[in-house]
Amino acid sequence: MQLGELLTPGDVIWLEGDLGSGKTTLVQGMAAGWGSADLVTSPTFVLINIYRRPDRAQLAHMDAYRLESAEDAEQLDLDYQMEQGPLIVEWAPRIAAALPAERLRLQLSAVDETRRHILVEPSGERYQEIARAFKAAVYGNS
Numbered sequence: 263m264q265l266g267e268l269l270t271p272g273d274v275i276w277l278e279g280d281l282g283s284g285k286t287t288l289v290q291g292m293a294a295g296w297g298s299a300d301l302v303t304s305p306t307f308v309l310i311n312i313y314r315r316p317d318r319a320q321l322a323h324m325d326a327y328r329l330e331s332a333e334d335a336e337q338l339d340l341d342y343q344m345e346q347g348p349l350i351v352e353w354a355p356r357i358a359a360a361l362p363a364e365r366l367r368l369q370l371s372a373v374d375e376t377r378r379h380i381l382v383e384p385s386g387e388r389y390q391e392i393a394r395a396f397k398a399a400v401y402g403n404s
């Protein structure tokens with residue numbers, strides 16, 4: 263089981279971590295697990311990428327790196343994107359005020375060249391459930 267498989271419309275994944283900590287790479291895994299064969303690239307310049315599944319469901323992948331504030335994010339109509347499918351946001355702290363209080367926060371950091379650390383912090387029942395299922399799959403406990 264992969265984290266992406268658990269995602270449904272309205273779900274928000276908050277990603278933070280330095281440049282090179284592995285955010286985009288993680289999104290590649292989540293999009294594949296969710297069921298899209300689309301190529302996942304960094305939306306640093308386009309701000310938002312939309313990936314599709316064969317059933318036409320969508321996954322929105324946003325990068326807030328170039329945004330100054332939550333007001334900037336409002337133009338991207340995040341509420342609409344969240345209705346259409348899950349939303350994953352790189353550099354989420356930059357637009358914190360534009361995102362729902364309930365989300366799954368994943369904080370990435372590089373341990374060394376080949377290893378990454380990931381902190382999983384759910385807020386709200388929905389995300390506690392997702393985090394539990396994710397951790398059970400990763401560590402094999404329940």
Ligand SMILES: Nc1ncnc2c1ncn2[C@@H]1O[C@H](COP(=O)(O)OP(=O)(O)O)[C@@H](O)[C@H]1O
Nearest residue numbers: 280281282283284285286287288375376377378
């Ligand atoms: N889990 C991981 N383990 C080892 N290397 C990784 C991992 N995730 C990403 N990397 C490598 O780190 C570099 C930066 O990854 P990227 O996903 O673009 O980071 P970010 O989006 O946070 O800037 C890439 O060279 C990638 O191959």
Ligand SMILES: [Mg+2]
Nearest residue numbers: 285286304352
């Ligand atoms: Mg990135």
